[in-house]
Amino acid sequence: MTKAPALLALTLVSSALACSPDPADPADPADPAGDGEAGTGTDTNEAGAEPQPPSGRLVVDEVYFTGSPPLGGTDHYFSDQFIAVRNISDEPVAAGGLLLGDVFGLAGVINPGDEPNALAEDGEHVYMHNLWLIPGEPEEVVIEPGERLVIAQDGTNHSPLSTVDLSAADFETFVAESGQDEDYPTVANLESLHYNAGFDWLITVFGPSVAILSLDALGEGEALAYVDHQGWTLVQVPVAAVVDAVDIVKDGESGAFKRLPATVDQGFTFASGTYTGEAVVRRREDGHSVDTNDSSADFELTGAPNPWR
Numbered sequence: 001m002t003k004a005p006a007l008l009a010l011t012l013v014s015s016a017l018a019c020s021p022d023p024a025d026p027a028d029p030a031d032p033a034g035d036g037e038a039g040t041g042t043d044t045n046e047a048g049a050e051p052q053p054p055s056g057r058l059v060v061d062e063v064y065f066t067g068s069p070p071l072g073g074t075d076h077y078f079s080d081q082f083i084a085v086r087n088i089s090d091e092p093v094a095a096g097g098l099l100l101g102d103v104f105g106l107a108g109v110i111n112p113g114d115e116p117n118a119l120a121e122d123g124e125h126v127y128m129h130n131l132w133l134i135p136g137e138p139e140e141v142v143i144e145p146g147e148r149l150v151i152a153q154d155g156t157n158h159s160p161l162s163t164v165d166l167s168a169a170d171f172e173t174f175v176a177e178s179g180q181d182e183d184y185p186t187v188a189n190l191e192s193l194h195y196n197a198g199f200d201w202l203i204t205v206f207g208p209s210v211a212i213l214s215l216d217a218l219g220e221g222e223a224l225a226y227v228d229h230q231g232w233t234l235v236q237v238p239v240a241a242v243v244d245a246v247d248i249v250k251d252g253e254s255g256a257f258k259r260l261p262a263t264v265d266q267g268f269t270f271a272s273g274t275y276t277g278e279a280v281v282r283r284r285e286d287g288h289s290v291d292t293n294d295s296s297a298d299f300e301l302t303g304a305p306n307p308w309r
């Protein structure tokens with residue numbers, strides 16, 4: 001069932017922007033320099049080069065989702081999850097207003113009887129389970145050539161529970177309404193546009209599929225829409241809006257559980273298990289990021305997740 005498709009995008013973005021922090025406010029704790037720069041990996045446009053649109057320039061570069069191996073007296077620790085987006089072009093890219101989220105569906109057979117994701121057969125749309133907005137006008141968040149934008153589940157140093165330090169992340173996902181998520185003051189918050197998760201944005205440790213979206217890339221008559229599916233409300237997104245995406249499933253036998261249509265990602269990637277401290281990271285050849293829209297070829301597994309590589 002589709003509800004108010006034409007109005008959704010505008011409503012979501014305008015309401016989210018209304019509560020955004022001032023991007024150039026010295027009193028904003030996320031921007032102590034008052035220069036509109038949210039953190040490392042982003043910069044204001046002082047060099048004079050015109051920031052470019054994201055399509056064809058930004059890619060998902062690393063997804064650390066598996067959670068940490070037992071460390072520091074705890075196990076099943078996943079608050080150290082992060083997603084890194086890289087500008088693989090030689091021009092600065094305007095990233096304010098971009099959307100990012102996880103695609104609906106199971107990573108594989110988690111419980112007996114789990115079935116593959118039927119929505120992946122729709123080659124014209126992707127179906128987002130949760131959706132976040134990078135706040136600000138496009139030029140207020142600029143990713144310089146070769147640089148990354150790091151998005152943390154929690155923007156803090158996760159030592160001693162994990163080796164991952166996200167205290168210098170560009171953004172974090174803060175779930176105010178849960179009452180159980182911490183708002184780390186030095187890391188700016190993404191704006192929540194559509195939320196189906198729990199006390200924090202846990203992307204499944206079995207393997208999440210992640211997409212970056214730009215509404216500016218939508219064609220004439222194309223818009224986001226809400227759809228109801230298996231008891232969930234999802235955001236249906238035309239594939240034209242997909243800047244980049246990666247399909248991550250449970251294991252090498254779970255290809256039938258792809259969440260993304262082949263029009264977006266022809267393959268899939270995976271880790272060796274949950275709570276392994278593993279991430280998937282985009283391959284580089286001769287110093288260049290590999291992007292063939294086939295995650296089977298474009299990603300490799302690492303046991304050393306690193307927000308700052």
Ligand SMILES: [Ca+2]
Binds near residue numbers: 155173175182200
């Ligand atoms: Ca959080």
Ligand SMILES: [Ca+2]
Binds near residue numbers: 155174184185189
């Ligand atoms: Ca924060």
